Amino acid sequence: MIEFKNVSYSYACGRPVLHDISLRIEDGEQVGLIGANGAGKSTLLKAAVGLISAQGVITVNGMSVSADNLPEIRKTIGYVLQNSDNQMFMPTVLEDMTFGPMNYGMSRSEAEALADETLAGLGLSHLKNRHNHRMSGGEKRMAAIATALAMRPGTLIMDEPSSSLDPRNRRGLINTLNSLGQTKIIATHDLDMVLETCDRVILLSDGAIAADGKAGDVLRDRELLEKNGLELPFCLAGVPERTRG
């Protein structure tokens, strides 16, 4: 369970990013975090894992996000970055997957067994000894998710997971997300994916919550979306074909 109480944050130069955010995400919820560029989505996620120090109170599974609790908190949250190259920093996938568990005290053999199991569960065993620079964008993204899952987290936080994926890889991602039971918070512009994977949607606008409700309801509100710099999901809007003028 993750709870934000009156959370605000400004950059060092003074520009405000988050305004008095209060919300609560229960175990098992599948939450889509949407908003225009600069709305504060990534900042909110980083605050949840203590990568930035925001004002207000943030609690994760009953623990407040403070320096003492960070190791425990981070053990329970798998964070998937937008740029897989920054996430997969060891030479091979296996080493990346054992990195986290071994830092938390697991032995090498245990960590490798866990990695094998995780990869098998995702159908990615063929990537085990692959060098990170020898994978396609889609493979890297899936490997990054595997890396986050290797810690057996209760919550998955993902920043733009479907960006730069081709349709097939995107479909694979959606299927994978739907098969995983963890609590998920997915920050994304891919509203169609949100419809397929999330129950609840939180719409951020200029650092404040503009809407918080069922995915089906929020994403069908054309006026709300357009007012906040977004559009209806393609599957609901019926994308017009290019006409010659």
Added chain:
Amino acid sequence: MNAARKAYAEIKEIDELVLGDSPVHRLSPLSKLAVTFIYILTVVSFNRYDITGLFVMVLVPVIGYQASGIPVSKCFSKLWPVMPMVCAVGLFNPLFDREIMLYVGPLAVSGGVISMLTLMMKGVFCVMASFLLVATTPIDEICRALRQIRIHRMFISLLLLTYRYITVLLNEAAVMTDAYHLRAPRQKGIQFSAWGSFLGQLLLRSMDRTQELYESMVMRGFEGEFHYARTRAASAYSVPFALICSAAVVLMRFYNISAALGSLFV
């Protein structure tokens, strides 16, 4: 293909080669490192005129290449970086050292020519040995060997991380170079007015990357220690191999095997 792409291709090629499975690949990284060092040390210590004694040293890398399944020709492209300087330095020898040392038929060969040839041979043999080491030992095993000889963790972590990021940045540099040339087709390199911004942009993006990378590491519990890989168990023959090979190399140094072989027939 621009230089960044070529470098990227070279790293990828070595990635492929280390995945082989041969007796040489299976040897422990420390034994290979030790033998390579002993070999290079010995080759370099040969007297500058001892050309026939030196020549027999070629057998060690040749056998190594054959045993590992790696074509010797692969290492010849690795000669380009250092051999020009070696040759440039050596080319002056015949000019200054003109004392005739031997006659090959009617041809008078001066000491300078011999020392030039030995210098070049040494250059080639050393590159062959180094490349064989790198082509049969993955980077994480090299790091393991370095750790075993007590190189500091900070350096090894840095080596591992840098190796990983070289491919990322080479890729970015390659793409940026291509993008530049699409708009400056007649230019061979980056022009003066763009020097600062070209590399500067890459630098700033890299600094942003370091921030994300740092976050990614601490998110997974990193506190300064890397744990090193062991992707395969070392062959039991590693230590005997190292001892026998080193002994053979030292033997070749002290006894002119070529002369011994030749004297059987002459």
Added chain:
Amino acid sequence: MHMADALLAPSVAAVMYAASAAAAGVSIARLKREERTRVDTPVNKLPAMAVMAALVFAGQMINYTIPGTGSSGHLCGGMMLSGILGPFAGFLSMIVVLTIQCLFFADGGLMALGANVWNMAFYGCFVGYFLIYRPIMRSGLFSSRGENAANRMKIVLASILGCVITLQLGAFSVVLETSASGVTELPFGMFCALMLPIHLAIGLIEGLITSAVLLFVYESRPELLCEVSMGGQVSNRRSLGATVVALAVIAALVGGGLSLAASSNPDGLEWALFGNAEGGYGENMGLDEEKFGIESGAADTAASIQEKTAFLPDYAFSGDEENPAGTTVSGLVGSLLVALIAAAVCALGGFFRKKAAAKS
């Protein structure tokens, strides 16, 4: 400027390895000390060092066209790294760059790595930073033009001067190391005359590239640069004096070395000038006091190191004093046999590989 293994004697290589290792040890100790006193830990620094090292590597692949000429310049990176990471972190990053170049690209030999680190990383990161970059950046130079303009001009001056001087030192060291190893007949003076002017030009170009990049960073993210004063820091003219002294010392060393080589009474450097063919390489290390008249603690140390390792060079001749080169007939015939054996090994290897391929 990367040296091959073939250009170094084991003793010289060992000394350079020791020197570079000592400098690396100091750097690591210093970084660990900063870890204990700083709020942002060097865990933060490690990613920055790795990415910057990778950047320097990638940056070296970029071709900078020199205006007016058809040729191109390249980046070495020592000054750039130390300007952004500081000298100690910059030094370690350069070592990693050189190590990877050595291992994966055969750019520099494995045994010569210690020498290459000294020639390229040590001078660039320590001499360049402490004696040139930092004093200039902290000085009151150009202050009449306002802080912003002054900083920009100081960056340019520090980069160019730093690159030129550190590359000269590096090139000079290459000459010293190669000559001390006895692999070349090239007289010391002539070797210097070949290496130093070329590297002066290279240093100038690299200085320009470095200053262009650092200026760009200064314009966009000045907080990334070391020693850049912002907001009216008090100028410190005295630290510039250190630079002047250092430059004078360096000039004297280099100039003195060159003039000794060129002088009509070259006792001091006879060992390097006349690569002694008859004595064999062992005696020709040249630091033998009796023969060549150099007396110094350093020579003693070097001689004792050489003695300890000289069991290899001294045992140069395989029993035949009249034919020191091993160039007897049997030697030549034997070499031919060795070549045949090598070819046979290759052929056998190919045969077995084909068989294995046919089976699978």
